[in-house]
Amino acid sequence: MSLHVVLTVRKITGIVNGMQSATNEKALVHVVDDDASMCGALEGLFDSVGLQTKTYATAKDFLSASLSDRPGCIVLDVRLPDMNGLEFQTRLAQIGVGIPVVMMTGYGDIPMSVHAMKHGAVDFLPKPFRDQDMLDAVLAAIERDRQRRVVESDDSQLKERFETLSPREQEVMLLVTTGKMNKQVAGDLGISEITVKIHRGAAMHKMGARTYAELVRMADALKPNLRKLGR
Amino acid sequence: MSLHVVLTVRKITGIVNGMQSATNEKALVHVVDDDASMCGALEGLFDSVGLQTKTYATAKDFLSASLSDRPGCIVLDVRLPDMNGLEFQTRLAQIGVGIPVVMMTGYGDIPMSVHAMKHGAVDFLPKPFRDQDMLDAVLAAIERDRQRRVVESDDSQLKERFETLSPREQEVMLLVTTGKMNKQVAGDLGISEITVKIHRGAAMHKMGARTYAELVRMADALKPNLRKLGR
DNA sequence: CGCCGACCTATACATAGGTGTGATCCCGTG
DNA sequence: CACGGGATCACACCTATGTATAGGTCGGCG
Numbered sequence: 001m002s003l004h005v006v007l008t009v010r011k012i013t014g015i016v017n018g019m020q021s022a023t024n025e026k027a028l029v030h031v032v033d034d035d036a037s038m039c040g041a042l043e044g045l046f047d048s049v050g051l052q053t054k055t056y057a058t059a060k061d062f063l064s065a066s067l068s069d070r071p072g073c074i075v076l077d078v079r080l081p082d083m084n085g086l087e088f089q090t091r092l093a094q095i096g097v098g099i100p101v102v103m104m105t106g107y108g109d110i111p112m113s114v115h116a117m118k119h120g121a122v123d124f125l126p127k128p129f130r131d132q133d134m135l136d137a138v139l140a141a142i143e144r145d146r147q148r149r150v151v152e153s154d155d156s157q158l159k160e161r162f163e164t165l166s167p168r169e170q171e172v173m174l175l176v177t178t179g180k181m182n183k184q185v186a187g188d189l190g191i192s193e194i195t196v197k198i199h200r201g202a203a204m205h206k207m208g209a210r211t212y213a214e215l216v217r218m219a220d221a222l223k224p225n226l227r228k229l230g231r
Numbered sequence: 232m233s234l235h236v237v238l239t240v241r242k243i244t245g246i247v248n249g250m251q252s253a254t255n256e257k258a259l260v261h262v263v264d265d266d267a268s269m270c271g272a273l274e275g276l277f278d279s280v281g282l283q284t285k286t287y288a289t290a291k292d293f294l295s296a297s298l299s300d301r302p303g304c305i306v307l308d309v310r311l312p313d314m315n316g317l318e319f320q321t322r323l324a325q326i327g328v329g330i331p332v333v334m335m336t337g338y339g340d341i342p343m344s345v346h347a348m349k350h351g352a353v354d355f356l357p358k359p360f361r362d363q364d365m366l367d368a369v370l371a372a373i374e375r376d377r378q379r380r381v382v383e384s385d386d387s388q389l390k391e392r393f394e395t396l397s398p399r400e401q402e403v404m405l406l407v408t409t410g411k412m413n414k415q416v417a418g419d420l421g422i423s424e425i426t427v428k429i430h431r432g433a434a435m436h437k438m439g440a441r442t443y444a445e446l447v448r449m450a451d452a453l454k455p456n457l458r459k460l461g462r
Numbered sequence: 463c464g465c466c467g468a469c470c471t472a473t474a475c476a477t478a479g480g481t482g483t484g485a486t487c488c489c490g491t492g
Numbered sequence: 493c494a495c496g497g498g499a500t501c502a503c504a505c506c507t508a509t510g511t512a513t514a515g516g517t518c519g520g521c522g
Contacts, residue, residue, distance in 0.1 A: 109341070109357075110339060110340070111357070113344050113345055114344055114348060114354060117345060117349070124341060124345045126340075126341045126342070166467090166468060167468090168468075168469065168470095177444060178444060179441065179444035179445055181507095181508070182508075183508085191470070191471090192470075192472085194471065194472070194473095195469075195471065197509070197510065197511085199469090200510090201510065204510095210410065211411075212410065212509095213408060213409060213443075213447045214410055216444045216447045216448070217447070217451065220451070397497090397499080398498090399499065400498095412477095412478070413478075414478085422499085422500070422501085423500075423501060423502085424478095425501060425502070426501065428479070428480065428481085429481095429500085431479085432480065432481075435480095443479090463522100464521100464522095465520105465522090466519105466520090468518085468519090470515100470516075470517075470518100471514100471515080472513100472515080472516100473512105473513085473514090474511100475510100475512090476509100476511085476512105477508100477510075477511100478507100478508075478510090479507080479508065479509085480508095481504100481505085481506085482503105482504085483502100483504090484503090485500100485501080485502085487498100487499085488497100488498085489496100489497090489498090490496095491494105491496090492493100492496105
């Protein structure tokens with residue numbers, strides 16, 4: 001129990017300092033295309049470089065499937081039976097799925113490709129494409145996903161810790177990390193300085209911050225997430 | 232003298248906390264196209280919404296011109312007499328010009344547009360385009376430039392201040408902002424704790440940090456810049 | 463009801479941070 | 493050579509922080 005806490009503390013401090021954990025899980029490529037022969041061809045291509053593939057005939061198939069928690073990317077035909085590829089991209093963003101998308105199309109034009117790229121697509125390949133181009137795109141997308149997953153997991157771990165703080169401890173942490181002195185925080189909250197010290201100490205412990213500087217960095221890393229959820 | 236210091240201090244702390252200075256300078260659109268009639272048409276279009284325009288017939292013309300220090304963007308034909316628009320984009324990055332680019336073309340294809348977008352273009356418009364689309368792109372590019380300029384000016388101000396610190400003060404600042412205690416820093420540098428306090432205090436003053444938390448944030452904002460120049 | 467956890471407060475002591483005064487040493491510049 | 497700035501250190505003093513001990517209220521839960 002105590003050991004576990006120490007281990008997680010080490011992990012999170014590494015995170016705050018920007019270390020990358022070696023996430024060497026095998027990647028999974030999601031292919032969404034109603035053309036079965038294309039799905040098969042891509043599966044073969046990806047298999048040849050050791051990438052696992054999962055195919056879906058429609059956008060709905062993909063959206064209703066449960067996503068395994070692995071690094072990966074989505075290879076998407078712009079033209080799907082049930083949905084435009086661009087809409088699909090928007091939907092993914094709405095439901096908070098950040099898996100990078102590689103778009104492909106047989107009939108697209110420039111504005112379509114620009115739109116997709118503006119909305120975060122990793123690449124946009126007109127059909128027919130060269131195998132190598134697709135592979136390059138997919139590998140780049142997977143790399144981007146690995147980065148994203150590291151950042152997201154760091155953020156969520158930080159957020160988890162923060163939520164173990166009592167409301168008062170959270171308030172105190174946010175105020176002291178702005179640089180306010182304990183007595184100023186006490187004034188702001190209408191409580192005594194000694195109480196602030198208690199909450200502050202508790203926050204340090206629960207967050208796993210060994211120094212005040214670490215607490216400041218954690219608070220900074222936390223703030224973007226706090227804005228997303230609520231105020 | 233003393234007053235000046237106080238003023239700049241206010242400015243930089245605002246910066247660190249993410250305030251945007253109201254950069255309401257008038258924007259300038261650089262149009263690079265060898266087609267004089269296109270240049271004229273664009274100039275008219277931009278003028279109609281109060282944007283100033285400067286035109287260049289070739290990439291070289293632009294690159295040899297002196298850039299005024301104003302927010303703006305570049306509207307660029309992919310096909311230029313002396314250079315490909317994509318190469319031009321690369322050149323801009325190489326020489327450290329971060330002005331956003333809006334690309335336009337009469338003969339482009341999807342891979343070209345994707346390449347441009349991957350390399351940071353704000354938009355890529357096939358000719359003929361609707362005036363409104365061009366205006367939207369240019370206004371978005373200018374807004375992006377304003378943001379970029381705020382960030383860049385903050386960074387450079389921080390860096391300027393940092394360079395007014397003596398070498399020892401810089402070392403001490405970087406060490407204390409990792410969370411090390413004064414005595415630990417003293418041990419690392421082989422000097423006494425009291426000397427560390429002196430340097431630390433000088434660093435706080437010269438950087439304009441009112442609190443230790445601000446100094447930590449400044450150090451964090453500074454580190455990406457320090458890696459660029461040297462180690 | 464009794465226990466527990468969150469929250470609040472106080473006293474007291476130890477450690478850390480910040481500043482002023484005064485001083486030494488080295489180095490480069492006028 | 494004299495001056496000034498950078499770097500170093502010491503003593504003194506005050507403030508801020510961290511923690512332990514001890515005790516209080518309040519609300520929920522078995």
